[in-house]
Amino acid sequence: MDRVIFHIDMDAFFSSIEQLSNPNLRGKPVIVCGDPNSRSVVATASYEARLFGLKSGMPIGRARQLCPHGIYISGNPKKYVYTSVQILGILRQYTSRVEPFSVDEAFLEFENLGFSGAPKVARKIMQRIHKEFGLTCSIGIGPNKIIAKMASELNKPNGLTVIEEGRFLDFLGEKDVTALWGIGEKTTVKLKNLGIRKVRDLALFPEPTLRKLFGEYGTYLKMTASGMDDSPVIPYYQGIEPKSIGHERTLPFDTDDRDCLMSTLLRLCEQVSRRMRKDGYVSDTVTVKIRYRDFNTFTRQKKLANCFERDDILFYTAKKLFLSNFNGDEIRLLGVSASGLVKKTEILSEPLFPADRVHRECLRVVDSIRDRFGEDSIKRGGSIGTGGL
DNA sequence: TCTGGGGTCCTAGGACCC
DNA sequence: TCTGGGGTCCTAGGACCC
Numbered sequence: 478m479d480r481v482i483f484h485i486d487m488d489a490f491f492s493s494i495e496q497l498s499n500p501n502l503r504g505k506p507v508i509v510c511g512d513p514n515s516r517s518v519v520a521t522a523s524y525e526a527r528l529f530g531l532k533s534g535m536p537i538g539r540a541r542q543l544c545p546h547g548i549y550i551s552g553n554p555k556k557y558v559y560t561s562v563q564i565l566g567i568l569r570q571y572t573s574r575v576e577p578f579s580v581d582e583a584f585l586e587f588e589n590l591g592f593s594g595a596p597k598v599a600r601k602i603m604q605r606i607h608k609e610f611g612l613t614c615s616i617g618i619g620p621n622k623i624i625a626k627m628a629s630e631l632n633k634p635n636g637l638t639v640i641e642e643g644r645f646l647d648f649l650g651e652k653d654v655t656a657l658w659g660i661g662e663k664t665t666v667k668l669k670n671l672g673i674r675k676v677r678d679l680a681l682f683p684e685p686t687l688r689k690l691f692g693e694y695g696t697y698l699k700m701t702a703s704g705m706d707d708s709p710v711i712p713y714y715q716g717i718e719p720k721s722i723g724h725e726r727t728l729p730f731d732t733d734d735r736d737c738l739m740s741t742l743l744r745l746c747e748q749v750s751r752r753m754r755k756d757g758y759v760s761d762t763v764t765v766k767i768r769y770r771d772f773n774t775f776t777r778q779k780k781l782a783n784c785f786e787r788d789d790i791l792f793y794t795a796k797k798l799f800l801s802n803f804n805g806d807e808i809r810l811l812g813v814s815a816s817g818l819v820k821k822t823e824i825l826s827e828p829l830f831p832a833d834r835v836h837r838e839c840l841r842v843v844d845s846i847r848d849r850f851g852e853d854s855i856k857r858g859g860s861i862g863t864g865g866l
Numbered sequence: 867t868c869t870g871g872g873g874t875c876c877t878a879g880g881a882c883c884c
Numbered sequence: 885t886c887t888g889g890g891g892t893c894c895t896a897g898g899a900c901c902c
Binding site: 510511512515516517519520534535536537538539540542543692693694719720721722723724725726727772810812814 | 873
Binding site: 658 | 899
């Protein structure tokens with residue numbers, strides 16, 4: 478029997494959870510974002526807020542203009558992850574082939590269900606999620622992941638859409654190419670210049686021309702617009718290893734103050750290093766990201782001869798990269814990322830020198846304090862006293 | 867309106883080596 | 885005067901997604 482793929486997409490996940498845990502928010506335009514008083518964007522707008530034109534990614538300033546009486550709150554990532562894990566537990570009762578795709582999306586694969594039996598199972602899942610969590614989701618069903626994903630978008634919220642093999646263009650042919658997964662703002666403009674606006678236009682466009690213009694990506698465009706996709710559903714237990722661990726921070730205000738920038742860089746390095754230790758990785762490549770006031774952004778990276786996990790090595794490298802590239806202008810954002818990750822168990826990890834062992838013990842204590850009392854409960858000297866950046 | 871933060875993947879040029 | 889060719893590594897940047 479042909480494989481059947483479900484795409485489960487939680488409806489306005491973050492704001493729905495907030496409305497659920499605080500009855501005062503129900504039925505009101507709730508906007509979950511970063512820090513609502515800082516330079517931030519909308520993470521999730523409740524459906525009440527979407528009526529005013531709000532959507533994910535919109536700057537908070539713009540959102541407040543459109544919806545001044547909205548309730549703007551900063552999110553609780555831990556709460557969302559917890560709920561997400563609970564929901565995945567339910568999904569796994571229906572098939573072992575569950576791929577968590579993000580905190581509010583998952584793919585499910587069924588091998589012996591068929592399209593005739595699929596809607597019944599999907600409705601059962603929707604009912605259970607609603608009954609046990611008070612949350613709604615939308616489900617798309619298709620012969621592959623691309624089609625399932627596109628289908629789940631068609632009847633939101635609380636919708637169920639089935640697109641069988643060969644019927645992709647009947648459902649999506651007249652949609653704008655932007656609706657397709659993997660086609661963003663830039664590509665949409667390029668395609669428009671070729672006279673391609675609708676999914677059907679792209680599906681009918683000659684592939685050799687697309688390849689000439691877009692390279693390998695041209696083939697992807699043609700395939701996606703035709704609803705063709707053979708990517709596998711990767712079950713959660715096959716756990717995909719991360720390629721990089723990074724943190725970045727848009728400063729509360731643009732600044733060229735070196736002390737302030739250095740202490741921010743140090744904090745970022747501590748956070749990255751801490752996550753590496755917590756997740757058991759070492760890294761050999763450091764990347765620093767700088768965004769100036771004019772939004773001009775660049776990165777500089779350095780591959781080291783040896784793997785590291787210590788925050789002082791990370792900071793030393795990041796600082797060198799930063800100082801040798803900083804042009805003195807006011808900076809909007811700083812970022813630090815570690816890549817070339819290797820699981821610590823895969824290399825000999827016992828420190829050789831006593832000083833290293835002491836350092837490691839210190840880090841363990843710091844981590845345990847932060848685990849209990851939060852990231853800001855303990856800091857090292859260099860990151861204190863510069864306005865809390 | 868004024869643009870977050872976490873990532874992934876791809877491309878392309880230059881260095882370097884055989 | 886014209887100056888290989890392929891492979892791999894490193895680095896920078898771009899596009900995209902949630």
